Amino acid sequence: MESTDQICSRILSRLPGAEVSVLQNPGPAAQHSLLVGRQSVVEVATFLRDDPELRLDYCSNVTGVDWPEKVIVEVAKVSTPDPAGGAPKVTEMKTERVQPGYLEVVYHLYSVALRHGPVILRTRTAGRDAPAAVPSLTPVWRSAEFQEREIFDLFGVVFENHPDLRRILMWDGFKDHPMRRDYVEPEDYEWEPTPHGDLVEKAKKARAQAGGTPG
């Protein structure tokens, strides 16, 4: 199979307007990925599936990654010459830069027809809060159907054009997205009011009045 760089340049030659770049993987696995802009992801995915040399007809794994807002501190050394003629004074200048957070969706693609892979496709949302949306690739590969629903459920990525975007693992009334890095678990999320709540409160009061330990 072609290297990720070759695939990237071929996509650019065929689809000149597409936003595609190669994201290097510094680790020993060296599985590099294609970073595709939201606007062109459906177009690029369709190309990867239908191109006769790639034929990535099988989308194996779809997953989300949460990258929260990050403060990057850059330290620059500034030397000011001493007017008295001594050694120049070196001061450290700290600049803080805020890298905005985003949610990333990662697709691992293989070819069943040509028996190669993986080609890794990543796309990113504009931000972490609403609308954190990317186009769905379920119309391209049906195997993304349940996995994109799972990402919607656990990360809160909204997939545009998904045929059936509902929660899949958490229950319907659940509010938050538990796989986000900043998710805080409620103290008792299984608590729900019962018709006996008032009665229990009454009994507690009565016990306290009688001098017993509040149950």
Added chain:
Amino acid sequence: MTPSPLLPSGGATVRAVNDEFHGDLLEVSMGPHHPSTHGVFRMVVTLDGERITKLKPVLGYLHRNHEKIGEATSYLASMPYTDRLDYLNAMTNNWAYALAVERLGGLAVPERAEYLRVILAELSRLQNHVCLAGFLLQDTGASGTPLMYAFREREKILDLFESLSGSRMMCNFQRFGGCRTDASPAWLAQVSSLVGGFGRFLDEFEELITGNEILMARTQGVGVLKGPAAVSAGITGPMLRAAGVGYDIRKVDGYGLYPRFSFRVPIGAHGDTYDRYMIRILEMRESIGILEQALRDIPAGPIMDPKAKLRGFRPKPGESYGRIEGPKGEIGFYLISDGSANPYRYRVRPPSFVNLTVLEDLCLGHTIADSVVILGSIDIVLGEVDR
């Protein structure tokens, strides 16, 4: 739609008891507590008479956010958690996770450990497939006996797992860079004798079951899945091969030492439930061949990479995806390291979860009793579906 027998087309008018309901669809919620759903799983089935017109799977009853737990623990501490995904196949889950971590950290695996992994994975495949055949027959109404025959053989394999790893099902045996304990010659001899007798058991099982008229009537032509649809829906494992697509990750990726073994990949012709049953039987026969070769060739030597550091393992920043051919399909792990002791992202690619995508397509037009058989032939484990 066929006209109702209660409403005659001509002649005397017979008023049926509930005739205002004729032609209405009935929505039935099957599960979550139902013996045929193989765990806590629910299907919302819309029925027209007995025929299924719509089916929506409802999941998540066993959801415990396995991936979040994996991100909050160290690389080594996730290994026993992987046992609990597909609790029938702890050995292959361990292997898939170990493979992903080995790629992430650039670790090598000694030859003897690779042989042990192949032996354990194939034993795992045997016991998974034999279980599936038993359950499938149970679902078709062959209560008790075939399942017990299957479980008798499975128990022998679980005994071997127990004597090697200390646990029947929660084996926690593989480590990144090798295996946890070495197999004694006596253990390997026990495996040999089991493998020697397994073919005879399969012969006996097939004589009872494969040609059985009721099994054929209940499974042939039921739940047909075609190859292109299966590939697009990400179906893997025996279900994909039953649909006529010869895609086996043991052959395609050649991970571990699989290129050294000679074995065939059985492929179905019809993609129906009977083919899915038959593929498993044929795969078991191939597994016996792989086991015989592995037991003949296993070398002596170390079982752990001396450079592997299990505790306090901190791989360099990067990411990796490792996948193997599990008994249920492609089980993969996707890991992102940020250089700390816990993975930044820990993702399981569960085969039975993705294989459920086509459940509705397979069931449409069949009767509600067939949906039980079709679900059984997909081979799901809810520990893995819900994670």
